[in-house]
Amino acid sequence: xxxxxELEKDxxxxxxxxxxNYIKPSVVYIPYENAPILVKPNxxxxxxxxxxxxxxxxxxxxxxxxxxxxxxxMTINGEKYALEIINxxxxxxxxxPIKKITLNKINKESLExxxxxxxxxxxxxxxxxxxxxxxxxxxxxxxNFYLLLNYEGFxxxxxxxxxxxxxxxxxxxxxxxxSENINKLLECLGMYPNIxxxxxxxxxxxxxxxxxxxxxxxxxxxxxxxxxxxxxxIYNLIKRNRQKTDKLITISGxxxxxxxxVKVKVGTPLKSLLDxxxxxxxxxxxxxAGGLLKGQIIEPENFIIDENLDSxxxxxxxxxxxxxxxxxxxxCLNICPVEINPLLLRxxxxxxxxxxxxxxxxxxxxxxxxxxxxxxYLNGGSNE
Ligand code: SF4
Ligand code: SF4
Numbered sequence: 001x002x003x004x005x006e007l008e009k010d011x012x013x014x015x016x017x018x019x020x021n022y023i024k025p026s027v028v029y030i031p032y033e034n035a036p037i038l039v040k041p042n043x044x045x046x047x048x049x050x051x052x053x054x055x056x057x058x059x060x061x062x063x064x065x066x067x068x069x070x071x072x073x074m075t076i077n078g079e080k081y082a083l084e085i086i087n088x089x090x091x092x093x094x095x096x097p098i099k100k101i102t103l104n105k106i107n108k109e110s111l112e113x114x115x116x117x118x119x120x121x122x123x124x125x126x127x128x129x130x131x132x133x134x135x136x137x138x139x140x141x142x143x144n145f146y147l148l149l150n151y152e153g154f155x156x157x158x159x160x161x162x163x164x165x166x167x168x169x170x171x172x173x174x175x176x177x178x179s180e181n182i183n184k185l186l187e188c189l190g191m192y193p194n195i196x197x198x199x200x201x202x203x204x205x206x207x208x209x210x211x212x213x214x215x216x217x218x219x220x221x222x223x224x225x226x227x228x229x230x231x232x233x234i235y236n237l238i239k240r241n242r243q244k245t246d247k248l249i250t251i252s253g254x255x256x257x258x259x260x261x262v263k264v265k266v267g268t269p270l271k272s273l274l275d276x277x278x279x280x281x282x283x284x285x286x287x288x289a290g291g292l293l294k295g296q297i298i299e300p301e302n303f304i305i306d307e308n309l310d311s312x313x314x315x316x317x318x319x320x321x322x323x324x325x326x327x328x329x330x331x332c333l334n335i336c337p338v339e340i341n342p343l344l345l346r347x348x349x350x351x352x353x354x355x356x357x358x359x360x361x362x363x364x365x366x367x368x369x370x371x372x373x374x375x376x377y378l379n380g381g382s383n384e
Pocket of ligand 1: 335336337338339340341342357358359360361362363364365374
């Protein structure tokens with residue numbers, strides 16, 4: 001069984017319950033990875049126009065405007081080429097991006113095909129569906145807010161999935177700290193006898209699908225886990241006939257005045273959002289993308305809010321800690337939830353063996369009194 005730990009949190013950080021809209025950026029950058037581009041520079045695009053087909057899904061334009069050229073941008077997954085689109089603010093929509101679906105009428109095979117094609121998910125051989133609304137990283141509430149804003153629609157679509165795919169169980173997983181969501185769901189769940197709520201302790205890493213399945217003693221092969229961000233996209237496509245254009249992101253931390261959840265267009269430059277919405281409390285700050293433990297320090301210039309980014313934390317700048325020699329305390333070894341020996345990560349053969357097993361959870365670096373940063377080995381760096 002995986003070891004799970006509870007992290008200390010700064011209770012003074014409170015995210016406002018009002019979601020801020022930042023959905024009219026003057027420009028967006030849509031990253032692509034060696035995917036055939038379906039549009040030409042200097043042509044007009046509408047919301048929903050297919051831009052390129054990438055990793056089993058079609059990426060569409062989140063705004064209407066003019067396609068410019070390709071630019072290098074930074075994302076949570078490193079440097080990428082992205083298509084620049086200048087907003088004309090006309091909000092033209094490409095009509096009928098897909099054939100409109102009536103869930104009650106669609107047959108199982110057609111729905112399977114659509115989910116596989118658009119979202120790369122399959123219900124084949126699955127009889128349990130988990131809706132994962134867990135935010136693992138401290139101060140991040142993105143998954144929670146997707147649920148909070150859409151819980152009625154989510155319950156409806158989960159209920160229909162249960163019927164269409166003959167699921168024996170649908171479970172919504174939340175942490176005990178998500179009291180607003182818990183109260184709202186408890187009010188409605190009486191109408192959905194096939195959906196249950198699992199209220200889980202505030203342990204770090206329970207949001208990892210494999211750990212969650214293991215914790216609930218479910219079968220890996222017959223359980224499908226969807227997070228709330230993905231269900232939001234599925235819901236929009238199936239129920240509202242809308243391609244992905246926007247997303248939620250947590251902007252939080254001790255160095256800004258009002259931590260909040262922001263609804264943004266996919267591909268928005270982080271700098272423009274910060275310049276327009278964020279008031280800093282500190283003169284010098286550090287920006288962390290993707291959470292305190294799993295995330296990385298970034299520079300906002302040229303950084304794009306792509307579909308994989310769930311949070312930006314803004315913390316007071318602290319002097320960088322210099323790595324010191326290992327004192328062989330064993331803390332990194334003891335804390336690793338999947339029993340990797342972080343001390344051996346600098347050995348290429350060991351690294352190769354455990355690379356896929358490692359959860360990139362950051363706990364080994366977090367606990368180390370000598371400030372050894374193990375992420376650099378996991379990301380292919382050297383031990384110099
Ligand atoms: S990041 Fe460190 S603690 Fe986390 S799984 Fe990998 S080796 Fe273990
Ligand atoms: S936690 Fe740091 S100091 Fe302790 S054994 Fe691991 S690497 Fe060495």
